[in-house]
Amino acid sequence: MCTAANYTATDHYFGRNLDLEYSYNETVTVTPRNYVFKFRQVDELRSHHALIGISTNVDGYPLYYDATNEKGLSMAGLNFPENADYKPEDPKKINITPFEFIPWVLGQYETVAEVKEALKDINLVNISFSKEYPLSPLHWIISDREESITVESVKEGLHVYDNPVGVLTNNPTFDKQLFNLNNYMTLSIDPPKNNFAPDLVLDTYSRGMGAIGLPGDLSSSSRFVKAVFTKINSVSGSSESEAISQFFHILGSAAQQRGCVRLGDKYEITIYSSCCNTDKGIYYYKTYENSQISGVDMHKENLDSEEIISYSLIEGQQIKMQN
């Protein structure tokens, strides 16, 4: 399971939890402007916006999970099993493979509005990277400071939904996730009023009772409701430190602890949580066993170069002893 979100304090932030039972040796990867992005069915991009995000790099190609470009546009791919349906090549469309989708969008566009226009001509074509890296069933959230969309290639075709909550998890399809929020409209951050039985004396015996009924399990639809409630009601100071702390707490509301979701002989965990300051191009992250925030600043790299730059994730707790 995964959860992605965006958030605006003074700056704008975008990030995700990557929930899985194994890892692909992912790294924080900066793709500079002159790295040649080759595509299977369309012309290469010799010069493009620079990107920072997390990827698995195979044969020098960054297979991004989530990324932000130097213009502040961000995108993340999340699992969408049984629903994702990629298509045969369509000669009337721009045929992009799912593994090329993040570089193709972030390499060229600056805003969600531009992406929406471009998506009218896109076909997500069923070509995998290689035998070892087959097609992943994904859907995507794309955000800038102003708006977010969700893109789902399903049996009926390519669906592009406005995403008014700036959150994405996994199944079911995004229209159903949004509809499900109707069921929670009475939840509140304030103490509840007794609408249940006004003649009964009912006591608000604990803080937080306004949100009783907010799901706490780790299913995708429950994480969606929990993350939306937490994000929409989030309050943070405007400093970088306060904003990124708050953002990691939003993701923390839907994080997976080892032992709660069994998959055969493994457990799904939140492998990493990320928070990119999309205005400054700084990618912050934590890992399951490293609660300290680490960061990579894309602008400290030579963004005019041609080679990708990657940083291994710092794993293992960094404990600051005080005596």
Ligand SMILES: C[C@H](CCC(=O)NCCS(=O)(=O)O)[C@H]1CC[C@H]2[C@@H]3[C@H](O)C[C@@H]4C[C@H](O)CC[C@]4(C)[C@H]3C[C@H](O)[C@]12C
């Ligand atoms: C499985 C990951 C998403 C995590 C997630 O949503 N889990 C939820 C599980 S569930 O629905 O609740 O069951 C996705 C996100 C990005 C994906 C990776 C990226 O797309 C990059 C390449 C793409 C290649 O085609 C396959 C390997 C891969 C390296 C992908 C492996 C895997 O599918 C990743 C890591």
